[in-house]
Amino acid sequence: MMTDTHEPIIEVENLVVRYGEHTVLDGVTFQVRRGEVFVILGGSGSGKTTLLRNLVGLMRPDSGRILIKGEDFTSMNGDDRIELRKKIGMCFQGSALLNSISVGENVALPLREHTKLEDSTIEIMTKIKLELVGLGGVEDYLPSELSGGMKKRAGIARAMAMDPEIIFYDEPSAGLDPIVGAGIDVLIRKMQETFQLSSVVVTHEMESVKAIADTVCMLQGGRVVGIGSLEELERADHPYIQQFFARRPYDEEAEDSAYARALTGLD
Template identity: 50%
Template sequence: MAQIPPPALPTPAPDLPAIEVRDLVTYYGKRKILDGVTLSVRTGEVLVIMGGSGSGKTTLLKHLLGLLRPAAGQVRMLGHDINAISARQLNALRQRIGVAFQSGALFSSLSVGENIMLPLREHTDLAESTMRIMARMKLEVVDLAGAEDLMPAELSGGMIKRAAFARAIVMDPRILFCDEPSAGLDPVTSASIDDLIAHLRDATGMTVIVVTHELESAFKIADRICVLDHGRILEIDTVEAIRRSANPRIQDLLGRRTERPATDPDDYLRRLTEGGR
């Protein structure tokens, strides 16, 4: 049965930001996770989102992907308010983005080539031979030429990450999201993934958003860095400006210094004896 294409979305003006976030607020239950986040992602840049554990990085990424609805605020992607368009229009918009998941998220029962062709099977009516050629082309881009018949279990950690990138870019997205691309990799392999991200941006002009806690990777690949802390943006600026930031929380993050709040002895004793009541 022929696929029914989703309704066409108008093409945004070329000078518009790739993504705009305005006054974004999110709660998990009664706990506020994002508190008035506002940022603009420029077309063609690599923006790195970083912060400590619990800072809101993953929650912000989920909003950018349209997986969560905010309590307040707006997210615009490629000129479209992703919380105001229909589900079918959001599906069409998502076909313009790619996601490289932290674990790779390859299907273990499919070969590398079949994993990469999966988005093409779901969203296009291309001939099988055409899809195979496109998969091989993307494997060439990520330096995995000839790996299409391998199974995920036969790949190293770095190869899994590269295969995940090939799948993420197989439909030539306008925006690429990368969740902790260097996590769990040795320094040499991590550096090769950083080089791959920079190459994809330079070769295709796509906008790349990277969520990471790896400082060395962030400094190497970022055009700008967005630092989150307790659901708020502390600063968005170039790598050098972030390095020189006078904000003590940013310097704590860069210096890997823990935040230890002052403890009142009387309050500490009360919490021990009364169970925090």
């Protein structure tokens, strides 16, 4: 567990995101400390994917700020943004490897585009990154020839290519069987421990959270309802957190009447 003396590497201040009339994120505020595994936990529609897309700069918020290493990422433009992006890596839910080039070329891509390294150096670095995630010897395969778990690992290798300081994972164990999923959890932890990498993981899987989280941030309906270590959250008396942790369904009767109200527009 990290201590409080570590400075924050990501600071999110009062983030608000709207799609038309609908407010998806409503005043989200939290800090990620350097070197910790920070888990954003939430159910479907809680806004966790939108939050992640804002953190990596694929969306801009309607208001609020995101500071990465003390620099305001939200108001940044052009070259500064690209410079900062070199320091972050992202592992997508579906791995998002470019299908037209080999796995090795995928990992090498950021190095080729952002550095002036020799081809032979890039080749070696690619092999090292793939070894790191347990995928030695697959660099000549096309992404379509890999299994789901291997694609995830290759995605992590690509995110690691530029030796980032922060790595983001979108639903890392989604769609994988429990054994392969647990393997990815171990890998996330290993990356954090080996490189003191700050990791932000978006997930809804409790098993995964238990295995990797230093800090958990619970989202519900676009608001942070709880933040702290897993033990702290387990002790929290917020009804939604308790329900989520106990894996209890919604009260069906209440749900039905809410649904009927939504359909008829009557109270």
